Amino acid sequence: MIHLAKPWIGEDERRAVAAVLESGQLVQGALVERFEQAVAALLGRRHGVAVSSxxxxxxxxxxxxxxGPGDEALCPALSWPSPAHAIRVAGAKVRFVDVDQGEWNSTAEALREARSGSTKVAIVIDQFGNPARAQAIREALGSLPIIEDAACALGSRFASGPCGSLGVVxxxxxxxRKILTTGEGGMCLTDDDDVADKLRTLRNHGQLGGEFVVAAGNSRMTEIAAALGLSQLQRLDEILGRRRELAALYAKALGGALDIQTTPDGAESNYQTFGAILPQGFARKSVCEELHDRGVEAGVLSFAIHKLGSFAGSDASLPIAEHIATRGIALPLYPQMRNADVEEVVRALLGVLDA
Ligand SMILES: Cc1ncc(COP(=O)(O)O)c(C=O)c1O
Incomplete structure (x- = not known):
């Protein structure tokens, strides 16, 4: 079976994790700080604040x-539901924005049009590692704060700089399933000292300088996770290079037959996920089942979030997100794949569509 994704864990990762276990210092400590500094430096940001996801x-x-309550936040309609759910959890209203047919990200024009008097922030996603059009979006939104959801985009680049450099956060x-893994884990990046202090306080029970200054939960990263992350960072270039080679093979083999994601001129994706849009007349579920029978794991590409049960009652109509969510299929892509595996996936997929 050729799996959809597989983290690349080697001896270095095993040794690094074992060393933490032996040290006895398991939660947020020196390794978390080193990991934060390494990622922030890589992306040209002043602060990295590591968290649990x-x-x-x-x-x-x-x-x-x-x-919070009374505010509205813009959010692309096509995604894993986390950004929209986060807005809801904050008590704010989600204003969904459709995505571009080719790039699968929300455009500057769509974000500008969706903005209203109560819009407090825009979440901009680099979907599947494909860079959003950062410069145009910044110009279109002016002083409106942007939170960049670069969950999938470590190592991708806008024409103007690395993904992870667009948002206030x-x-x-x-x-x-991301480019490098710490098991579960995440990081906020910001250049704003005050925002960085707030993030550090909010992840750690609301503590600042030994005082509990606000009611907050625990979103800290463990030392085990940071050790994994630091080891994985060593092989980031290798991971990115291999992903790009494999994606180029897919694009060459499938590009004429199926719609695939396009990248803005001058930008570079990390191909966190390689997706394709199935032609009319093919049901994704049965295509995935037939691929499974041929030894290939494939799955749902993404979701039209406004159509999920968590947004039941939404009457938003966002046709491109709905189209991609209905017809999009995610194909196997991970750095340990061989070229022959890609050929096998392509053969299986075209075989199912031809049958
Ligand atoms: C665009 C996007 N944002 C956020 C997340 C959430 O990340 P995590 O699974 O680390 O909570 C994901 C996860 O797939 C994602 O794809």
């Missing part, structure tokens, strides 16, 4: 920017 990163970012995920 990408979802926690989004929740804390909204809280640090004081988004940019959020990463280190879930095993």
């Amino acid at each position: 990408g979802t926690s990163a989004l929740q804390l970012a909204l809280k640090a920017l004081q988004v 940019s959020c990463l995920s280190f879930h095993p």
Whole structure:
């Protein structure tokens, strides 16, 4: 079976985790701080604040920017539900924004049009690692704060700089399906000292300088996770290089036959997920079942969040997100795959569509 995704864990990771277990210092300590500094330096940000997941990163970012009841936040309609759920959890209203047919991200124009008098913040997603059009979005939104959901986008680049550099707060995920993993984990990145203090307070029971200054939960990262992350960072370039090679093979083989995600000129994706849109007349569930019978794991590409049960009652109509959510299929892509595996997946998929 060729799996959809597989984290790349080697001897270095095993040794690093074992060393933490032997040290007895298991929760947030020196390794978390080193990991934060390494990621922040890589992305050219002043502060990295490591947390327990990408979802926690989004929740804390909204809280640090004081988004709450009475506010509205813009959010792309096509995604894993975390960003929209985080807005709801903050008590604010989600204003869903449709995505571009080719790039699968919300455009500057769509975000500008969706903005209203009560919009407090815009969440911008680099979907599947494909960079959003950062410069145009910044210009379109002016002084409106942006939270960049770069959960999938470590190592991707806008034409103007690394993904993870767009938001007042940019959020990463280190879930095993992401570019590098800490098991569960995430990070907020910011250049704002005050926001960074708030994030550090909010992740740690509301503590600042030994005082409990606000009621907050525990979203800390463990030393075990940070040790994994630091080891994984050593192989980031290798991971990115291999993902790009594999994605290029897919694009060459499938690009003429199926719609695939396009990347803005001058930008570079990390291909966190490689997706394709099934033609009319094919039901994704049965295509995935037939692929499974041929030894290939494939799955749902993404969700039209406004159509999920958690947003029952939403009357929003966002046709491109709905189209991609209905017809999009995620294909196997992870750095240990061989070129022959990609050929096998392509053969199986085209075989199912031809049958
Ligand atoms: C765009 C996006 N944002 C946020 C998340 C949440 O990250 P985590 O699973 O680390 O909570 C994901 C996870 O898939 C995601 O795809």
